[in-house]
Amino acid sequence: MASMILSDPSSAASVHRLSFTRFSNSLVFLRRFVGPLHVFSHTAALPRALSLHAPRSSRFITASAKVIDGKSVAKQIREEISAEVTKLKEAIGVVPGLAVILVGDRKDSATYVRNKKKACESVGIKSFEVNLPNDASEQEVLKYISDFNGDPSVHGILVQLPLPSHMNEQNILNAVMIEKDVDGFHPLNIGRLAMRGREPMFVPCTPKGCIELLHRYGVDIKGKRAVVIGRSNIVGMPAALLLQREDATVTIVHSRTKNPEEITRQADIIISAVGQPNMVRGSWIKPGAVIIDVGINPVEDASSPRGYRLVGDVCYDEACKIAAAVTPVPGGVGPMTIAMLLSNTVSSAKRAYNFN
């Protein structure tokens, strides 16, 4: 139930209702990270990135991973998008538009839609919202999609999931024209993502956010061993394809993998997206690895006013002692998803007008 409340199946966005607390202040975020994080191929040396945070002369170094601050990066990206939107408007008078279709009265879905709308407003993207009752027909939803497909002021269309059970989700999602499929889940997009020499129209938001974090923190991907834990269509699989495109050597670890710990320990870069609280322990992590934790899992916590708190797939405290860098939960990948949705919408508008 709690996980229903906390994770958004549309664009795999995760809207955190808990406040961003202890993680964001642990390190000052550098706007554009100066000097790349070094990812280590061998386990012998003490990672240089870690030694940044301890006096070089100290004989007893308490290793402490760099925190990959998704909240700050997402904020910076929103500012960049805002500037692009202004430029687009001033140059050719175009305002990017995102249409969101919400069917039914699920409170969590309503929250997600509201958050997307707010995010759009904050960067100057026009948002279009359609709210249909729970007993609306598939035909009605298709009609709205068809209208938005034809509307030149709409550059991205998002159908908030889940849909009521009487609707065929695949039919509805397939109706969104590929030029406006800002979620990037269309199989044609995924196929292009998998193929060398082809370019997807849109990259799915959450995996795109993961890679963007690596880029912004100067993490070298080419030639590195990467392990993606989880093979979902919306995160794990496209994340693996993206890492592959950047010349990492990628292994996908999943529920049928016999020795996930041993395989994960070989990785220079770990992206975990399974939804198992604290599954990735310190023993799974190679010293100096960089960890992107997509999981957002509620666990009971009597000390929290809500009775629970959010943790990732990765045991954060253990990871901090071994990894070179790690995303916190919340405040890591989560804020990046909506930022990437805005980014996809602006890209779509620019493409529609051939604007660079």
Next chain:
Amino acid sequence: MASMILSDPSSAASVHRLSFTRFSNSLVFLRRFVGPLHVFSHTAALPRALSLHAPRSSRFITASAKVIDGKSVAKQIREEISAEVTKLKEAIGVVPGLAVILVGDRKDSATYVRNKKKACESVGIKSFEVNLPNDASEQEVLKYISDFNGDPSVHGILVQLPLPSHMNEQNILNAVMIEKDVDGFHPLNIGRLAMRGREPMFVPCTPKGCIELLHRYGVDIKGKRAVVIGRSNIVGMPAALLLQREDATVTIVHSRTKNPEEITRQADIIISAVGQPNMVRGSWIKPGAVIIDVGINPVEDASSPRGYRLVGDVCYDEACKIAAAVTPVPGGVGPMTIAMLLSNTVSSAKRAYNFN
């Protein structure tokens, strides 16, 4: 030059003009392999499958891998297809049809087209052939594709590659309707192949042939470590996606991989498709692994009447001493590609008439 002669870029089919010689007789091929090949997770034990070929009492066992006889399997598959074609014709009067479009006068391309035509005839598939001169226009080719798209007696369309340089290959390939794209290279097909819960219309012929060999030899894939060497759109990448669909834990090794030997040595199943003669040495292979060698590489051989012979990516003699099973080159994957093309054509005809 020799590799131009020997490898067919359409459907990644490889037509061997050298005769099938020393490999095919080394083991009698069992029609339907009785009892699965055991793929070993650990390197300690002497693989059971290997011990099949040496007396149990012998203290000095010369390990000898089982030969995965693609030529025989392909023959059996053609017989099965032939029976299906007969059934289809008798039940509903439909004859599956494959159209092949050849542009220009390349001798190698003409040979491939002739071989495909012959293979069609051998199983009762009707073949349609269009030969256009080298200076034909893109428009002409598109016109033929459009006609075949609309022709109910054509269930598969293949444009022989390479096309003359004045034509846009991607435009032309994209014109083939997805229901008749028996090569399975359309990004929509690849996307569906990558996604859980989606089904591709067609699986690309060569990787499909690789997996079919594993199936027919009873090789367990689920939960096994698999390494695919090479990440081409037509073999490596779709082979990895297929293994992933069957619940293997898959790693793609490629030109940017830093320690390919070490990673490959972890694999229970190796599929190699890089085009590097004898690249995969014995030291790359875990004892008891199963090896599918897609490479077909000509190497100089003064003792051969043609001055060259064909070898795979895998050092066959060394592999034979370590692996549980290995495909020879030629006579391994090669014959499977055309068999899979025929199989895709018949599937397409059956789908068109909803015939099971």
